[in-house]
Amino acid sequence: MTRKFHTSLLLACSAALALAACGERASNSSALPGDLPAFETVNGQAVPQMLLDLLAKERNLDLAQPEQRARAVLELTDYILLEQAAKAGDYAKDPNFSAEVEINRLRGIANATMGKFRDSAQVDDSVLMTEYQQQIAKAGTxxxxxxxxxxxxxxxxxxxxxxxxxxxxxxxxxxxxxxxxxxxxxxxxxxxxxxxxxxxxxxxxxxxxxxxxxxxxxxxxxxxxxxxxxxFVPPKFEDLKESIRETLLTQLSQQRLQKLRSEASVSTPESAVKAADAAKPSNSQSDSAGKPVDQPAN
The missing domain is CATH 3.10.50.40 (Chitinase A; domain 3)
Structure with a gap:
């Protein structure tokens, strides 16, 4: 079934730019497999249901609710239309446009990879209990x-x-x-x-x-x-269990990232170093200047 939408100017255009993927691929620029079930086609381009499901999850929308589904469909359709417009206009020839697309692509991959790190980490209940006991001891009475x-x-x-x-x-x-x-x-x-x-x-x-x-x-x-x-009466272990798990999973994913940093071979061209030095302000300013004091931390 063909649908028509009144597209609005999206403030989140960066997401559409990321979908464009530099405009150099085939008609379906997505990196997803081409045989995934589609929920609609836009100007002949199939749009996978998986993308709609993910967008709804990120926006906390219930696709079973017609109004919320319509919001998700409208947003995703706008992304596809903007991607197609980028291709038609050959915007990828503009280095600034391509750089904006690339930084959003890298950001998306980085966030998804950190999510995979979290998903692959294992934290059993004994570890959670040990962390809970340490937190309670630190909290005091x-x-x-x-x-x-x-x-x-x-x-x-x-x-x-x-x-x-x-x-x-x-x-x-x-x-x-x-x-x-x-x-x-x-x-x-x-x-x-x-x-x-x-x-x-x-x-x-x-x-x-x-x-x-x-x-x-x-x-x-x-x-x-x-x-x-x-x-101070501490919350029960069961009440804090999942929040402690989330904290530990985040720590484990950060540790994997830190390991990648420590093992990476990174070199900086001399020209880039000179450019960075030239960009530094002549008079160093204290990092603490003007910062609000917002403590104690919760």
Whole structure:
């Protein structure tokens, strides 16, 4: 059955460019086998059902629902039409166009390969349990509500901490909040979620206490005040089992990638090195300049 669609300008044109595959192949530029079941043809080109299934999965669309199926079909059909337009216009002669297609092709292969690495990795329940137990041990037995003043300069942190020895912390907090790098209250934080030095300092304090000496981390100098301390009841193993599995599978796939990096023979032409050196700014700037302080990490 032939269908007509009103195609819109897609913001995700890179996906269509990837399908174009440089426009040098036969009428069906896909790398898929030619005998796969097709769900439609577009200007005589068969479109495999497998592509529609994958697109629906990526978009979280249910093909059994007519409206959602129509959305998936429209998007995939637009990709095919744009691929055909690219061929008709011989756009592959433009090096910039071909480079954009190629980078999307490489990105797609890289993502799919990392997925295969994950799928081929084996993580049994005993490994998951060991990781769970390690995470619970690291989490500790308490959660803390605390406030902090974070400073770039140690002198300011020392002054604020000194004032907190003779004044209520909320007064010191209000007085310094606009001059601090960050003034923020946190709730139900476990020490293991914080930089190590800050976590240890938090555990050494009781409810209502303020750190006498500022704590140094990579973020700056912290003056912290502990509010409530609550018992931490960890989630059950079964509740965390699949998320732990996902984390370990990601780690294993990253390890395979790292192995490929370590074993690869990579050389850089001298001309490319010179070009990179020439592109460097004359005055080095700190990587940390302007970065927001967003911690503790969850």
């Amino acid at each position: 308490s959660e803390y509500d605390f406030s902090q003043l974070l400073f770039d300069k140690e002198d300011d942190a020392i002054k604020a901490a000194g004032e907190a020895l003779s004044k209520p912390f909320n007064e010191v907090y209000d007085a310094w909040s606009k001059r601090a790098k960050q003034a923020r209250a946190f709730q139900r934080v476990r020490p293991g979620q914080l930089p190590e030095a800050l976590g240890k300092a938090l555990q050494a304090l009781k409810s209502g206490q303020t750190s006498v000496v500022p704590v140094k981390t990579e973020f700056g100098w912290h003056v912290i005040h502990v509010g409530a301390i609550s018992p």
